[in-house]
Amino acid sequence: MTESVVSMKNISFTYEQKKVLDHINFEIPRGAFMGLLGPNGGGKTTLIRLILGLLQPDEGSIHLLHQPIEKFKQRNKIGFVSQKASAFNAGFPSTVFEVVSMGLTAKVGYLKFFKQQHKEKILHSIDQVGMLDYAYENIGNLSGGQQQRIFIARSLVNEPELLILDEPTVGVDFENVQRFYELLHYLNETNNITLLLVTHDTGTITKHATDIVCLNKTLHFHGNPTEYNSLTEKDLSQFYGHPINIVTHDH
Numbered sequence: 001m002t003e004s005v006v007s008m009k010n011i012s013f014t015y016e017q018k019k020v021l022d023h024i025n026f027e028i029p030r031g032a033f034m035g036l037l038g039p040n041g042g043g044k045t046t047l048i049r050l051i052l053g054l055l056q057p058d059e060g061s062i063h064l065l066h067q068p069i070e071k072f073k074q075r076n077k078i079g080f081v082s083q084k085a086s087a088f089n090a091g092f093p094s095t096v097f098e099v100v101s102m103g104l105t106a107k108v109g110y111l112k113f114f115k116q117q118h119k120e121k122i123l124h125s126i127d128q129v130g131m132l133d134y135a136y137e138n139i140g141n142l143s144g145g146q147q148q149r150i151f152i153a154r155s156l157v158n159e160p161e162l163l164i165l166d167e168p169t170v171g172v173d174f175e176n177v178q179r180f181y182e183l184l185h186y187l188n189e190t191n192n193i194t195l196l197l198v199t200h201d202t203g204t205i206t207k208h209a210t211d212i213v214c215l216n217k218t219l220h221f222h223g224n225p226t227e228y229n230s231l232t233e234k235d236l237s238q239f240y241g242h243p244i245n246i247v248t249h250d251h
Helices: 044-051 096-108 116-128 144-156 174-190 202-208 225-229 233-240
Strands: 004-015 018-029 033-037 059-064 078-081 162-166 194-198 211-216 218-223
Touching: 004 044, 018 044, 018 194, 018 211, 018 218, 033 174, 033 202, 044 059, 044 162, 044 194, 078 144, 096 116, 096 144, 116 144, 144 162, 144 174, 174 194, 174 202, 202 225, 211 225, 211 233, 218 225, 218 233
Parallel strands: 033 194, 033 211, 078 162, 162 194
Antiparallel strands: 004 018, 004 059, 211 218
């Protein structure tokens, strides 16, 4: 039986008298690379906030690493990378090293000096995302794709078991998107980090993910990429709530 890092049972959530999530049941197996798909307003962000403990469900239970979320204390084991465009001011005068070091402030504390072991861990995380040569570069000088690698390094410094990424490739050019997915694949395969990636890029995610989840208030699909690719236009239209035409393309 596969171990789960996240288990959600009968989860419902209502916002301003509108049902956002309706009796959601699913698990994220350890070692999975899960793609979370769904239309805007379908509840993806709410689901992430529930996993991160930022919201409380109206009903149902959530377990993280086999612990009820109410008792879960190992928050450093859950990493989160948001959309760069809405989460970061590129003009902020910090080096790559300083940005990644922010991931350790919960452990080390603010306004405290890092010990050598902390510095080594920061540099190791930067190296894992292939950006060691830029460790002391101002992060504002980097491209969007490079910056997203640094935000992943900021999460990796805490050695997370689950890394959640919310549409991290928005505004990133195609070439860097491909490199980004290669990095995620490396982290998943080599570091055994479980990944939950929110995206609208169905064509790319199905080439890399091990699991696909489709969410639009309810759970419409949970399976592997091959099963997802076999869905018909009628299936997808019911999922998205409007007519869908399947267009296959390769770059």
